[in-house]
Amino acid sequence: MSDAEPATNVEAGPSTAKPSDPMPGEAKKEPVVILVIGMAGSGKTTLMQRLNSYLHSKDMPPYILNLDPAVTHMPYTANIDIRDTVDYKEVMKQYNLGPNGGILTALNLFTTKFDQVLGFVEKRAETVDHILVDTPGQIEIFTWSASGAIITDAIASSLPTVVAYVIDTPRTTAPATFMSNMLYACSILYKTRLPFILVFNKTDVTPHDFALEWMDDFQAYQRALDAERDESGEGSYMNSLMGSMCLVLEEFYTNLRAVGVSAMTGQGMKAFFEAVEAAKKEYETDYRPEITRLAEERRARTEANKKSQLDRLMRDMNVDDAAPSRTGRGSNPFGPYPRADREELLDEDGEEQEDPEEEERRARETEDMEEAELADDVDPQEHGEFWVFTTDQAKGA
Ligand SMILES: Nc1nc2c(ncn2[C@@H]2O[C@H](COP(=O)(O)OP(=O)(O)OP(=O)(O)O)[C@@H](O)[C@H]2O)c(=O)[nH]1
Numbered sequence: 001m002s003d004a005e006p007a008t009n010v011e012a013g014p015s016t017a018k019p020s021d022p023m024p025g026e027a028k029k030e031p032v033v034i035l036v037i038g039m040a041g042s043g044k045t046t047l048m049q050r051l052n053s054y055l056h057s058k059d060m061p062p063y064i065l066n067l068d069p070a071v072t073h074m075p076y077t078a079n080i081d082i083r084d085t086v087d088y089k090e091v092m093k094q095y096n097l098g099p100n101g102g103i104l105t106a107l108n109l110f111t112t113k114f115d116q117v118l119g120f121v122e123k124r125a126e127t128v129d130h131i132l133v134d135t136p137g138q139i140e141i142f143t144w145s146a147s148g149a150i151i152t153d154a155i156a157s158s159l160p161t162v163v164a165y166v167i168d169t170p171r172t173t174a175p176a177t178f179m180s181n182m183l184y185a186c187s188i189l190y191k192t193r194l195p196f197i198l199v200f201n202k203t204d205v206t207p208h209d210f211a212l213e214w215m216d217d218f219q220a221y222q223r224a225l226d227a228e229r230d231e232s233g234e235g236s237y238m239n240s241l242m243g244s245m246c247l248v249l250e251e252f253y254t255n256l257r258a259v260g261v262s263a264m265t266g267q268g269m270k271a272f273f274e275a276v277e278a279a280k281k282e283y284e285t286d287y288r289p290e291i292t293r294l295a296e297e298r299r300a301r302t303e304a305n306k307k308s309q310l311d312r313l314m315r316d317m318n319v320d321d322a323a324p325s326r327t328g329r330g331s332n333p334f335g336p337y338p339r340a341d342r343e344e345l346l347d348e349d350g351e352e353q354e355d356p357e358e359e360e361r362r363a364r365e366t367e368d369m370e371e372a373e374l375a376d377d378v379d380p381q382e383h384g385e386f387w388v389f390t391t392d393q394a395k396g397a
Pocket residue numbers: 038039040041042043044045046047071136137138201202203204205261262263264265
């Protein structure tokens with residue numbers, strides 16, 4: 001052994017721990033899930049490819065899920081691909097649907113198996129730092145569908161999750177388009193309730209400084225609106241509406257991180273992952289307690305629901321120990337037979353009186369015995385193997 005080599009602890013013996021195993025006392029490693037959401041053509045798939053190659057270059061290969069059943073060309077390999085489970089074109093044919101209906105139904109079908117998918121993800125969770133999720137190109141199919149919400153909730157309640165909302169920067173330079181995009185982002189933020197990163201993509205074509213300025217300074221946005229009005233020569237009602245919207249969104253802007261990237265050239269990747277780390281911390285401090293509280297509430301509701309169903313069932317079966325019948329046995333045939341209630345069976349002199357039900361049962365038993373005696377008198381040989389006759393016939397015999 002050379003001097004430079006660190007001394008090994010011989011007494012400790014060979015370690016069986018894998019490099020990814022947490023040390024004793026160390027918290028379990030958790031990767032961050034990045035949900036890549038954006039309008040069609042904003043560059044989600046290209047960004048996914050860029051993130052993948054960037055992480056590979058850092059020797060931190062990510063785990064990748066593709067939830068877009070209609071993607072035709074995927075420039076990276078996904079660990080789990082919705083297309084391996086459902087063929088959306090077949091779904092369209094079988095259910096007689098259009099392309100959007102086919103994609104939505106394919107996502108719905110996939111969601112029914114999502115617990116298994118989550119199982120695979122959780123198994124790999126300790127060996128990766130990032131889990132990337134590509135979503136369908138038609139943004140509303142994921143953000144406004146029940147299956148999108150189920151998938152997002154399932155992932156977010158299991159692992160730290162952040163939303164990366166991809167924006168096509170060159171197509172957002174008009175104040176009106178910018179405002180529409182921000183309102184959409186705002187609606188997704190409130191729907192997913194997860195840490196949010198605005199990713200201004202395609203900055204190789206148009207830098208995103210104008211967007212940062214508009215988000216930071218309401219008056220700058222107002223000036224851009226005015227300039228547009230001067231060009232068109234008319235002051236429209238839409239412009240004043242957008243001016244007011246910008247004021248309303250001020251609070252929303254303060255809760256966001258915004259980064260500029262180019263999925264094409266790779267610029268801005270470092271800033272993107274710094275924003276992801278900050279968002280992950282925010283998830284831990286602000287979102288996880290809330291998610292845990294909601295999960296706890298859901299569990300308590302389910303428990304209460306189960307109990308009320310059981311109570312109803314007991315009531316329907318007329319199983320209620322607290323309301324003993326006149327006989328003192330209670331209406332619960334399986335329940336206890338409270339001694340105190342036997343007082344009801346005592347007559348005025350304190351003597352135990354005959355229970356009417358018991359009396360009736362005994363009378364029936366006597367009758368049955370008499371019938372059986374009569375039947376014994378009949379010779380089975382005479383009637384063959386299938387002799388079956390009623391008591392009346394027997395009495396007449
Ligand atoms: N110049 C430039 N072009 C980009 C960039 N990112 C994506 N593109 C181009 O934008 C177009 C759409 O990119 P996609 O990655 O297919 O976009 P998408 O959001 O996945 O599209 P859908 O799957 O249809 O929703 C392609 O022509 C890309 O080459 C970028 O950073 N810079």
